[in-house]
Amino acid sequence: MSEAVIPAEALVPRLATGRQKLFRRVLKNPMAVVSLVILALVVLSAVFAGQITGWDPGRADLNDALAPPFGEHLLGADASGRDVLARLYFGARVSLVGALIALSTALAIGIPTGLIAGYFQGWFDSLSSWFASLLMAMPGLIVVLALISVIGPGMVGVMVTFGALLSPGVFRLTRSGVVSVRRELYIDAAKVSGLSDYRIISRHVLGVIRAPLVIQASMIAGIAIVLQAGLEFLGVGDSSTASWGQMLSEAFTNIYVAPTMILWPGLIIGITVGSLAIFGAALRDTVQGAEPVRRVRRRSLPVEEKATTRRLDLSTAATAAVIAPRDGGHEDLEPNDALLVVRDLRVGYPQQDGSETIVVDGVSLHVDRGEVLGLVGESGSGKSQTAFSILGLLPDTGAILGGAISFAGRTIASADGQARGAAALRGRQFGYIPQEPMSNLDPSFTLGFQLVEPMRHILGLSRPAAKTKALELLDRVGIADPRRTFDAYPHEVSGGMAQRVLIAGAVACDPELLIADEPTTALDVTVQAEVLDLLRGLQRERKMAMIMVTHNFGVVADICDRVAVMQAGRLVEQAEALELFDDPHNPYTRMLLSSTLEDTEPRAARSSHATSSRGTAR
């Protein structure tokens, strides 16, 4: 079992950014660096306030009252003649300690409860979620003001209370993070490995919620600083120590005499809170951009991006070197009645560094009227990309870089981007059947609505006429009770039923070409056989041409007239179905055909091993 001969499984080149820790990636973001530097300066000036200024923040000197800035006092002096800069330094202590108290309280309450509720669920989850909702519904400032009137204006009590009021945010975030990972298979694998709950949480769960928690923490710290300054501004704080809010309040009373004085505390509060928010945002961007593909692409992909495209660039790079010479890839003789002709198609994804990841490389094929062409290959072979190119549904980040596609004699796509006919053909001449029936139906509309709308739009039918036609189609695709299915929502039907509904929709407007992208892969084998029977029947009675994209040679044998085999973006072999199965020319095709297990002997018959014979003896 040698890996050397296996292109698809060859080791993927190591990603440059693969093992970089999150923090080092954050440091590459200039916004994060600037905000971190500012926050560090604020913290340092608070810690070393006594060393960096010669002024005592509490020493009043009426001679200096309301002294202007840039004189003896760098930022001037307040109404009592106290140095503003010194009071800013010392005031930072109050703000930061206050924020720290509120933050620690929120995290100390929110994280453990969120972990327990999310991981173990049950009654604790219900109770704590209910309690979190209650806390969130309480008006925070009023609770804090009421508390101050009871326990007095001590900063610790106020900030602890405020932290408790902010803890539901942490609780919810932790809980939802845990809930989303506890169903992951690697958590099950850890349980089977015998890890205790404590170790599973600390090793597998905490890592997932760490980054979102840091983001949330930066928000909480910012809110706490603002709230604390607000309370001091209202005069409910401790007036004996300098604080930013108190400075704001004093500056406000002297705003007509010394208008610049309100600037300094205002600026420092704004800059500190802003830095916290920007740091949170930068961290969020880094976390969300963690997937390698997103960082190398020019624009982010649409949400419905296929999983196969994500893997493509990796496997293509690895396999490019081992592509066998082409065998029958080119077709110079195109019959005149070809419905669809693809000539030298090249599809690629431009990369950030200016290079291109080629996923379809020089593919030429044609589909005649009434013919079924099988497009076969493994994941990363470019078969779906070819189909999407024909449909004109490549993601925004991909582009046709060479060649042309023409339908019924008219060019519908080319490298220069001039011909853009595919959109007008979709739903009229092109029908499309997707791989995942459920994710291609909108869960918020009935199946009937989703069938009727395109018919009204494209065929211009009235609503009752479209409904009649939809019911006929549902009956034709073998749905036992069309009326009930018409009124059903997607979640109320099985995967096989959903695929029948999508087939009904695909043929509703009598397309000349039906493109089916792995239409039976997500279905059970008994349902697959029925769906193939249905497709064959529809194809014959409507004399449609069809492209069947699949990895399953059984499906190819069942329905296809002609077969094109793709490997790593290239077409390696094209032949009549019978010819291909009887006498495959290309080594890759031969390898694929020999990998099918349908014809293999049962294990007992292959091996005379003791374990095997024992199995048969029973």
Add this chain to the structure above:
Amino acid sequence: MIDDATAVEAPLLTISGLEVEFPVKGWRRPPFTALKGVSLDILPGETMGLVGESGSGKTTIGRAVLGLAPIKAGSITFDGQDTTRLSRRERRSLSADIQVVFQDPYTSLNPAMTIGDILAEPLLTSGIERVAARDRIRELLDQVNLPADAVDRLPREFSGGQRQRVAIARALALRPRLIVCDEPVSALDLSTQARVLDLFIDIQEQTGVAYLFVSHDLSVVRHISHRVAVMYRGEIVETGDAAAVTGAPTHPYTQRLLMAAPVPHPRRQAVRRSERHALLASQRAADAASEAVG
């Protein structure tokens, strides 16, 4: 290696009358019964194939054996020990004997951990020294044909087939006697699938481990199993020698399943298709007749 003398020994795993119910969300909704009294046994070193369509309960059997499904009734006995209801602590001591390989190699490995950390986890948990664990990891990677430098890499640097090899290595780490394989090749490409199946067979022949091999694909099950059980709607409808069950099944559902799998050759598939249509017609006629009698 196991010799013929052990052929008459007691089964490694015995499942009898197993019932599993999942609670359904909503006030006083009846629970969903995934397994309706299933009985099954596996011998040491044997592969028991479990085949059925989605929702038939085949995955639930595997999860019940692993202690990951809520068991309502029945019993599971491993090597003479009743493992139906074990505490987490007792289950932990069993983890050296029963392991798992899941279907999806993309979510069964923690994306934030290196392959070395993933493989070290079960070893260190069971109290093996760090140095000994490192040697064992090298041995495991060699056993599943992965390069030794895989230790420092992350799962996303590997293809699906390679990730599944990592998952197999993790399952083998503690030298288990039974591995539950939950559709381990159905997410893989055709050529990769064949090679990973051969790896499973090689490992079984080297180590004498038993497999409970869950799959929806009759041909995969035929390739790897000594015996096969067919599941349909929470029940086992047919059990027996792999060649018999996958070649000449007796239960109508197994017959339908066999006939539905397409043959990779156009002419033979045409024959298979007409056989299937004939079978369906005869089964329908038989159903109608039994209804008329009833």
